[in-house]
Amino acid sequence: MRRLNVLVCAGAACVSSQSQETRDALRVEVERQGLAEEVQIVETGCMGPCELGPVLVVYPDGAFYVRVKPADAAEIVSEHFLKGRPVRRLLWEDPQARRIVEQKKQIPFFEKQLKVVLSNCGAIDPENLDEYIAVGGYEALGRVLTERSPAEAVAEIEASGLRGRGGAGFPTGLKWRLVAQEKRTPKYVVCNGDEGDPGAFMDRSLLEGDPHAILEGMAIAAYAVGAEKGYIYVRAEYPLAISRLRVAIEQARRAGLLGTRILETDFSFDVELRIGAGAFVCGEETALIASIEGRRGIPRTRPPYPAARGVFDQPTLINNVETWGNIRHIALRGAAWFRTMGTATSPGTKVFALSGKVRNTGLVEVPMGTTLRELVFDIGGGIPDGKACKAVQTGGPSGGCIPEHLLDTPIDYESLKALGTIMGSGGVIVMDEDNCMVNIARYFLEFTCDESCGTCVPCRAGTRQMLEILDRIVEGRAEAADVERLRSLGETIRRTSLCGLGQAAPNPVLSTMEHFADEYRAHIEEGRCPARVCRSLLRYEIDPSTCRACDRCRQACPVEAITGQPGKGSYVVNADACIRCGRCRDVCPFGAVAVTSGREA
Amino acid sequence: MERITVKIDGRDIVTSPGRTILEVARENGIRIPTLCHLDGLSDVGACRLCIVDVRGQLVTACTTRVADKMEVLTATETVQAYRRTILELLFAEGNHICAFCVSNGGCELQDLACELGMHSVRVPYAFPRHRIDASHPRFLIDRDRCVLCGRCVRVCAEVEGARTWDFAERGSHARVITDLDVDWGDAASCTSCGKCVEVCPTGAIVRKGASNGEMRKRPEVVAGLKERRKHG
Numbered sequence: 087m088r089r090l091n092v093l094v095c096a097g098a099a100c101v102s103s104q105s106q107e108t109r110d111a112l113r114v115e116v117e118r119q120g121l122a123e124e125v126q127i128v129e130t131g132c133m134g135p136c137e138l139g140p141v142l143v144v145y146p147d148g149a150f151y152v153r154v155k156p157a158d159a160a161e162i163v164s165e166h167f168l169k170g171r172p173v174r175r176l177l178w179e180d181p182q183a184r185r186i187v188e189q190k191k192q193i194p195f196f197e198k199q200l201k202v203v204l205s206n207c208g209a210i211d212p213e214n215l216d217e218y219i220a221v222g223g224y225e226a227l228g229r230v231l232t233e234r235s236p237a238e239a240v241a242e243i244e245a246s247g248l249r250g251r252g253g254a255g256f257p258t259g260l261k262w263r264l265v266a267q268e269k270r271t272p273k274y275v276v277c278n279g280d281e282g283d284p285g286a287f288m289d290r291s292l293l294e295g296d297p298h299a300i301l302e303g304m305a306i307a308a309y310a311v312g313a314e315k316g317y318i319y320v321r322a323e324y325p326l327a328i329s330r331l332r333v334a335i336e337q338a339r340r341a342g343l344l345g346t347r348i349l350e351t352d353f354s355f356d357v358e359l360r361i362g363a364g365a366f367v368c369g370e371e372t373a374l375i376a377s378i379e380g381r382r383g384i385p386r387t388r389p390p391y392p393a394a395r396g397v398f399d400q401p402t403l404i405n406n407v408e409t410w411g412n413i414r415h416i417a418l419r420g421a422a423w424f425r426t427m428g429t430a431t432s433p434g435t436k437v438f439a440l441s442g443k444v445r446n447t448g449l450v451e452v453p454m455g456t457t458l459r460e461l462v463f464d465i466g467g468g469i470p471d472g473k474a475c476k477a478v479q480t481g482g483p484s485g486g487c488i489p490e491h492l493l494d495t496p497i498d499y500e501s502l503k504a505l506g507t508i509m510g511s512g513g514v515i516v517m518d519e520d521n522c523m524v525n526i527a528r529y530f531l532e533f534t535c536d537e538s539c540g541t542c543v544p545c546r547a548g549t550r551q552m553l554e555i556l557d558r559i560v561e562g563r564a565e566a567a568d569v570e571r572l573r574s575l576g577e578t579i580r581r582t583s584l585c586g587l588g589q590a591a592p593n594p595v596l597s598t599m600e601h602f603a604d605e606y607r608a609h610i611e612e613g614r615c616p617a618r619v620c621r622s623l624l625r626y627e628i629d630p631s632t633c634r635a636c637d638r639c640r641q642a643c644p645v646e647a648i649t650g651q652p653g654k655g656s657y658v659v660n661a662d663a664c665i666r667c668g669r670c671r672d673v674c675p676f677g678a679v680a681v682t683s684g685r686e687a
Numbered sequence: 688m689e690r691i692t693v694k695i696d697g698r699d700i701v702t703s704p705g706r707t708i709l710e711v712a713r714e715n716g717i718r719i720p721t722l723c724h725l726d727g728l729s730d731v732g733a734c735r736l737c738i739v740d741v742r743g744q745l746v747t748a749c750t751t752r753v754a755d756k757m758e759v760l761t762a763t764e765t766v767q768a769y770r771r772t773i774l775e776l777l778f779a780e781g782n783h784i785c786a787f788c789v790s791n792g793g794c795e796l797q798d799l800a801c802e803l804g805m806h807s808v809r810v811p812y813a814f815p816r817h818r819i820d821a822s823h824p825r826f827l828i829d830r831d832r833c834v835l836c837g838r839c840v841r842v843c844a845e846v847e848g849a850r851t852w853d854f855a856e857r858g859s860h861a862r863v864i865t866d867l868d869v870d871w872g873d874a875a876s877c878t879s880c881g882k883c884v885e886v887c888p889t890g891a892i893v894r895k896g897a898s899n900g901e902m903r904k905r906p907e908v909v910a911g912l913k914e915r916r917k918h919g
Contacts, residue, residue, distance in 0.1 A: 365857065382854060387732040387750040540835065540854070540861025541733050547776035550859045551810045571809075578772045581745050582735045 089124040090167055091145040095208060097132030097291055097449075098326050104156065105140030111159035119163050128217075131295015133208030135195055136448040138178065143190050143208075150190035151176045181445065181467070195446045198465050200427065202435045203411040204451045207295030212330050215337040218298040224343055226414035227302050231309060231351045239310035240266050243413070245421035247433040252278060252369075252406030253481065253510040254586070255432070255499035261403060264393035265311040268401035273313040275304050276378065276397065276404040279320040279327070280362050280369040283482025284533060286513030288437040289407035291449045293320065293327035296411070297334035301344065301357060303405075303413030308355040311403050316355065317378050321362040331359060366483075366537035370585050371396075371404045373539065384539040385585035406511065408437055428454030432498035436512060442479075443518040445470050452497070459493040462516055473518040477601070481510025483530045483537075484590030486597025487523060506597040508590070522619035523602040524609055528556040530594035534587065545588030548579040552595060559606065561622040562613040569606060573599065614684030621666040625682050628670075630656035632678035639670035639679065691755035696762070708748040708759055709737055719761050720770060720799055723836035724749040725886055727909035728845055734777075734836055736770050736799065745769070767803065774800055775808045780859065782814060782831035783889070789902035790890030796834060797889075813859070820865075822872030825895055826884055830862055833891040839863060839883035842909055851877040882909065 094100075094109045109127060116125045133141055138152035149172045151162070158176060165171050178193055179186050187193050201207075210217040218224070230239050244259025265273060277300055281289040293300060304316045320328055335357055338344040346354040360378050367373045368383040375397050377383035396402020412434060416424050425433045432454040438461065441447050445467030452461060458478050462468070469475050477487040486507030488495065495501050499509050517526065535549040552575050558564040576592030583589045599606060608614045615623040628639070628648075633656040640648040640657060647664040650657030659670070659679075671679040691704050695712055702711045707730070712719050722734040732747035739748045740760040748761070760766070777783075777796065785791045799805075817830035840852040840863060851874050855864045865874035883892050886906045893902050 367857075384854075387747060389752075536858055538858040540857045540859070541731070541837075542735050543733070543773050543776055543834075544735055546835070546858055546861065547780040548772075550780065550813070551776065554811060575772070575810075578769050582738055582769050582773065584732055584735065584747075 088126040090126070092125060092127045092142060093130045093133075093145070093208065094127060094142045095131075095133045095140060096129040096212075097136070097139075097207075097294055098287075098324075099132070099136035099448075100139035100141060101326065103139045103153075105142075105154075107156045108140050108142070108154050108159065111156035112163065115159045115163040116167065119168060121163065121167055125163075125167055128211045129213070130209060131207040131212045132204075132291040132449050134199075134204075134449045135446055137446055138448075144172075147172070148189040148191060150178050150187070150193060152178050195448075195450075195465055195467065198460065199451055200435055200453050201451045202415055202427070203292065203299075203408055203437055204295070204449070206299060207291060207449075210296075212295050212297055213333050215298065215334070215341060218296075222418070223298055223414075224302055226417040227305050227309075227343070228349055230306050230417050231349055231353055236266065236310045236312060239306060239417065242421050243310070243416060246416045246424040247421070247431075248409065248412055248416060248424065249432060249499060250406060251408035251412070251436065251511065253484065253508055255509060258405060258409055261393060261405070262307060262311055264391075265313075265401050265403040268394060270401055271312065272315060273311055273401040274397040274403070275308050275311065275313045275316040276374070276392075276402055277304055277316065277318040277407060277410055278369065278371065278374055278404055279318060279324070279407045280374060281324075281407070281511060282321065282366040282369050282537075283484075283511055283513045284530075285439060285441045285479075285515045286482060286511050287439045288449065288512040290324050290327050291439075292407050292411050292437070293324065294330055297327075297331045298338065299414060300331075300407060300410045301334060301338055303410035304357060305344065305348065305355050306413050306417050307403055307405070307410075309353050311401075313403065314354050314356070316357040317360050317397065318357055319360045319362060319368070319374055319378060321368075322364060328359065328361065335359065365539070366533075367539045367585070367587050370587055372585070374404070375402065384541050385587070387584060408512070429496065429498050431500060436497065436509070438512045438514045440466050440514050440516070442514075442516040443469050443473065443475075443521070444516040454498050455496045457494050457496050458488065458514075461497070461514065462493065466516065469516065469518050473520065475516065476519050476521060477517045477523065479507075479515040479517065479526065479594075480513065481508040481590075481593070482513045483534045484508060484586070484593055485510045485513075486593045487517070487526065487601060488597075489601045492601075506600055507593065520617055520619070522560075522615050522617040523598045523605045524556065524559055524615075525617075525619050527595045527598040528553070528560055531556060531591065534591040538588065538591070542582075542584035542588060544579045545583045545585075545591060548575055548583075549588075549591050551575055552579070552592065556595070559609050560615075560620040562609070562620075564610045566610060568610065569599065608684075612684050616683070618681055618683050620683075623683050624666045625661060626659045626664055626666060626668075626670060627680050627682065628657050628659055629678045629680055632676050633657055634676055634678075636675065638673045638675065642669045642673045644669065691753065693753045693755070693757045693759065695759045702753060704753065704755070706753055708739060708741075708746075708751050708753055708757075711753050712748065712759070712761060717761055719748050720802060721749060722795060722799060722834065722888055723838065725838050725842075725906055725909060727911075727913040728838060728841045728886070731837060731841075734834070735773055738766055738769060740766055771803050771805050774803060774805045775810055777834050778805075778808050779810045779812045780815070781833065782812075782817070787899060788832065788890040789893050789897040789899060790832070790904075791900040793900075793903045794890060795888035815859075817862075820871050821895065822870035823877070823879070823895075824872065825879060826871070826881065826892060827895055828863070828871060828892050830891065832889045833863060834889055835861055835863065836888060837863075838886040838888065838906075839892055842882045842886045846909060846912060847878060847880050847882050849876050849878050849880070852883060885909070 248258040249255040373383045373385040392402040437451045637652040730749040732750040737748040738745045821827040843852045865871045
């Protein structure tokens with residue numbers, strides 16, 4: 087037994103801000119100061135507050151260090167580990183109360199969360215099977231295999247009311263039953279880890295932080311539906327998740343938790359990893375199946391659904407990473423327990439990736455039914471720099487924007503759908519008054535337009551046309567009729583496209599047109615971008631009364647659009663030459679450069 | 688044999704399960720416009736022109752199987768409007784200049800535009816730049832006129848078994864290619880059977896030497912071939 091346990095976050099965000107160098111520095115210091123026998127340093131999965139990384143927690147006291155650099159290692163070891171005095175300058179400080187918080191559990195970011203799926207993320211070493219087993223891992227699989235029939239295992243999931251966490255919210259238990267009822271063998275179970283929404287990193291974090299939980303969930307399902315083979319499809323952009331999955335699969339095989347006669351029962355199951363080649367559309371289940379089979383990753387029409395005809399035309403059960411992460415908990419603690427969390431129609435918790443204009447960006451898990459306001463303000467800590475929240479985007483390129491005045495909406499599948507957006511896989515992008523909603527809509531549409539597979543006409547050619555119109559709007563070349571054109575094209579694409587990607591592609595545009603119609607009008611009718619984002623609609627001017635003719639702006643201007651004599655009178659921006667890069671405003675020490683938008687009267 | 692009843696455009700039709708809406712409709716003299724569908728080839732539902740209304744849901748008639756008591760409307764005003772929009776999108780994304788096309792007067796895209804009353808294209812033309820590949824000794828492909836229906840890809844794989852044609856890239860950059868994107872003339876797998884020429888609905892894949900409006904195709908040969916093979 088060691089005296090201190092130090093958990094260093096090794097999620098991708100912390101790794102990219104040098105958490106591994108920090109860990110190495112800590113190890114060296116612990117060794118040097120003779121504490122190797124007393125202090126254990128463990129790498130864990132994502133703890134959540136990515137913005138504060140690298141983060142680490144010291145147990146048993148629970149001190150939570152943020153933004154730790156390798157150079158801080160010596161001080162932490164000599165002061166905290168040796169003398170028992172936490173290094174206060176590195177502890178988390180409440181930005182509003184200006185108060186240092188001593189313990190991780192007192193931090194509001196963690197206080198309001200309910201970690202079920204993420205319970206192991208940030209608590210155990212994801213590359214150590216013993217740690218996973220020590221916190222109850224593979225107990226659910228053991229119990230299901232020895233105490234329950236496959237039908238009972240399916241019934242438990244059905245009774246739990248769990249719905250697909252990939253975004254659409256299809257009842258998971260029903261999916262399981264449909265596959266279980268299929269007579270044809272072999273059957274397959276598939277983990278969809280092709281997380282591609284901009285701003286979403288739930289699946290990555292879960293795969294990196296608790297890979298065995300996914301394997302266990304898949305093994306339980308395989309037993310329940312009668313499959314012997316599973317595929318995990320992960321995008322190549324997630325190298326850390328891939329390497330940890332490889333380690334976990336190998337460990338599970340060696341421990342007899344994957345392979346033939348698992349836990350000495352008659353049940354055999356093994357998993358193969360498939361690496362995606364980068365197409366967003368492969369997150370669509372039929373495209374994902376095509377990609378697993380080694381074909382071009384394009385969707386096909388449904389029915390037949392994968393439950394009847396999936397991988398290699400055989401019955402296939404496909405669930406999203408987070409859905410798989412829920413399975414072992416339900417199998418172990420029961421459907422009734424699961425239903426104590428969340429709402430009647432959307433039980434359980436949901437993992438979200440908070441990003442954008444919010445103080446605490448990162449990975450969070452809350453019960454369904456939590457309001458967006460709680461998510462953004464209580465857990466997310468609100469909007470930085472004293473700005474006001476304008477909207478929250480959910481569901482990525484398939485979702486929509488929810489205006490600030492509707493943030494008290496509880497998060498569940500139906501409520502979000504009623505607002506013209508979707509739950510989606512869990513990306514939540516917060517926007518403040520500096521975000522232009524037309525520009526945001528254009529961004530997402532450009533994304534789907536690029537990612538359209540090109541098979542069906544409405545998605546391939548229709549999104550292209552919508553993008554053209556949005557280009558005109560943000561560049562001030564649009565006319566009033568363009569709004570109706572957008573709506574009509576959007577309707578056509580939504581109703582006639584082949585797959586979910588196309589059908590949902592117009593959502594970001596249609597939802598912003600509904601909730602932020604005034605911003606569209608300002609762009610089209612007044613040539614004005616209210617958030618001053620759309621470059622073509624901006625004008626840079628130097629206020630003669632504030633300008634001191636210091637010459638800085640002229641030197642900074644990359645296109646020589648500013649003229650003037652040092653020390654003499656005021657400088658002038660030549661609007662025709664100006665590319666609205668904003669450098670003059672950034673360098674002006676007197677705040678003399680003003681940005682305006684809108685046609686001159 | 689099991690019998691089911693479906694209602695298409697108000698008419699009760701007795702048929703057997705497992706058949707597509709398109710098949711049942713056509714047998715009963717109800718025309719549904721199609722472009723990517725071709726008798727004798729598998730169906731993919733790519734062009735979306737055969738969408739029909741099944742109790743408010745829009746589905747492609749070529750890929751959806753009939754079910755007992757199914758109610759289908761093949762030409763509601765909304766459906767026809769969507770079809771016209773889809774056609775306009777097709778015309779605008781390529782360079783379909785009928786007056787200068789070898790297939791003028793023998794083009795399925797042109798026929799559909801006439802049939803559906805597409806009087807004008809309300810969206811701006813993309814005027815894409817494509818390369819014409821005339822490297823094959825007998826045929827050529829002008830991708831300006833390609834609608835990406837994929838009939839060439841399917842006929843080559845499903846009937847000829849050569850798999851010369853395939854798709855490359857995605858979205859508005861998607862295009863059909865021969866072998867691993869080599870010039871058609873260098874595509875070693877091509878048997879020069881000419882089936883892709885016959886099934887191409889527009890003037891994209893054509894025989895060399897045809898002048899304006901001279902190209903005529905026989906897409907029906909595929910169904911005939913399939914039929915003869917069945918009887919071996």
